[in-house]
Amino acid sequence: MKIAVFYRKHSDNDKEFIVDALQFLKNKEVELIVHEKLTNKPYLEEIIQNCNVFSTHEELKQIPNIDFLFSFGGDGSFIAASKLVGNLNINMVGINTGRIGFLTTITKKNFEPQFQMLYKKKFTIEKRKLLHLNTDQDLPLENVCALNDITVRATEEDSVCGIEVCLNGIPVNTYWADGLIVATPTGSTAYSLSCGGSIIHPASCVNIITPIASHSLNTRPIIVNENDEIKIKVHSRGTDKFSLAIDNERIIAPTSTTLIIKKEEFEISMVRFHNTDFFSVIREKLLWGIDLRNTIKQRLFR
Numbered sequence: 001m002k003i004a005v006f007y008r009k010h011s012d013n014d015k016e017f018i019v020d021a022l023q024f025l026k027n028k029e030v031e032l033i034v035h036e037k038l039t040n041k042p043y044l045e046e047i048i049q050n051c052n053v054f055s056t057h058e059e060l061k062q063i064p065n066i067d068f069l070f071s072f073g074g075d076g077s078f079i080a081a082s083k084l085v086g087n088l089n090i091n092m093v094g095i096n097t098g099r100i101g102f103l104t105t106i107t108k109k110n111f112e113p114q115f116q117m118l119y120k121k122k123f124t125i126e127k128r129k130l131l132h133l134n135t136d137q138d139l140p141l142e143n144v145c146a147l148n149d150i151t152v153r154a155t156e157e158d159s160v161c162g163i164e165v166c167l168n169g170i171p172v173n174t175y176w177a178d179g180l181i182v183a184t185p186t187g188s189t190a191y192s193l194s195c196g197g198s199i200i201h202p203a204s205c206v207n208i209i210t211p212i213a214s215h216s217l218n219t220r221p222i223i224v225n226e227n228d229e230i231k232i233k234v235h236s237r238g239t240d241k242f243s244l245a246i247d248n249e250r251i252i253a254p255t256s257t258t259l260i261i262k263k264e265e266f267e268i269s270m271v272r273f274h275n276t277d278f279f280s281v282i283r284e285k286l287l288w289g290i291d292l293r294n295t296i297k298q299r300l301f302r
Contacts, residue, residue: 001119002065004033004054004090006081007072014097015043017108018072021095022047024112028119033063035084057086066090068118068271074098075190079247082147087266091125093118094270102189102285105273117273126272128186128202129226130264133246137257145264146246148187152234152259153179153212153243155252160215161242162235167228172209175219179212179243182230182261189282197221199288201278207263232259 003025007018025032026047034048036055054060068091071081078094085092094104095111106114117123131146154161163175183192188200188208197210198221209230210221224230234242234255244253282288 001028002031002033002067004035004060004063004066004069005038005072006035006069006077006084007038008077008080009073010037010041011097014072017097017111019043019047021072021111024115028115033060033066054084057084057088060084060090061088068093070095071104072097074101075103076248078103079147082268083143083145083247085268086145089266089269091269091271100285102281103186103270105271105276114273117275118271123271123273126202126270128268128270129184129205130266130268131182131184131207132262132264134260134262135253135257136260137254139244139253139257140251141246141249143246143249146187147184147268148190148247149181149183149192149245150259150261151179151181151191151212151243151245152232153245154236155239155241155243156236159237159239161237163211164233164235165209166231167224169229169231172222173219175211175214176216177211177214177219180232181208181210181212182232183208183210189286192221193286195221198223199282226263230261232261234259 032048033052033054036053038044038048039053052063069081069085070093071078072095074096095106096104128147131150133144133150152163160176161179163180165172181192181195184207185200185202185204188197192208192210195210195212197208200206200208205226206223207226208221208223211219236242236255240255241252242255244251
């Protein structure tokens with residue numbers, strides 16, 4: 001088995017677990033390919049010596065027959081790792097060393113038994129859709145695809161944007177708000193959810209447009225088809241700039257920019273183990289459906 005390893009933010013709290021996890025994989029005769037950020041950690045020198053190293057999508061592309069990419073960290077690390085994977089169709093496994101870890105399927109406590117499930121092929125692959133951003137101006141973006149969302153906001157905290165949205169060339173609305181989120185089903189449980197957007201099952205063929213702090217009481221999130229072309233133009237009061245974020249990458253763009261958001265041509269392959277499903281994850285991570293009556297019912301029907 002050949003596994004690429006990504007670990008973005010190194011924490012002293014995770015040091016012992018990372019060492020134990022990589023040593024466990026080596027003992028299982030797994031061939032490790034490690035991200036360059038692991039190579040400057042003295043406590044990993046002995047374990048990862050003689051391992052292939054990658055730092056970019058292109059370098060990862062040159063290494064054949066990678067079975068999985070293990071992303072250690074939280075959801076931010078998983079999203080960063082997805083940019084490295086891109087269209088390579090490498091199955092991604094998230095190992096949670098952070099807080100919520102909504103996109104992760106392994107924890108510190110169950111790493112070894114879950115790896116055994118991986119080894120025995122007791123898992124399924126979930127395909128996660130992405131958004132692709134085109135612009136009519138040359139912007140300093142490292143990535144143009146988003147696993148979670150693409151967001152526009154005012155550059156000033158006390159400023160309101162006028163955000164024109166067209167769908168397949170048809171005007172939808174001009175949102176007067178602090179900003180606007182276009183989210184995938186994966187991103188529906190992130191920023192969009194905190195702004196009142198719906199939870200969307202990851203297999204759904206839709207995206208969601210969610211205003212941020214709308215200044216109109218009759219404006220609500222809207223769900224659109226994943227194949228729709230979403231065109232956005234931002235008008236910002238008192239300035240000629242706005243904030244543009246593609247997942248965790250953020251830049252300042254001129255208001256003369258037109259954004260065109262489409263479905264990305266490729267998808268991310270995410271491992272889901274047989275003992276978990278989407279609804280168990282949102283119940284556990286987001287406390288979705290927590291109701292005292294459910295606890296009472298369990299006691300009544302014992």
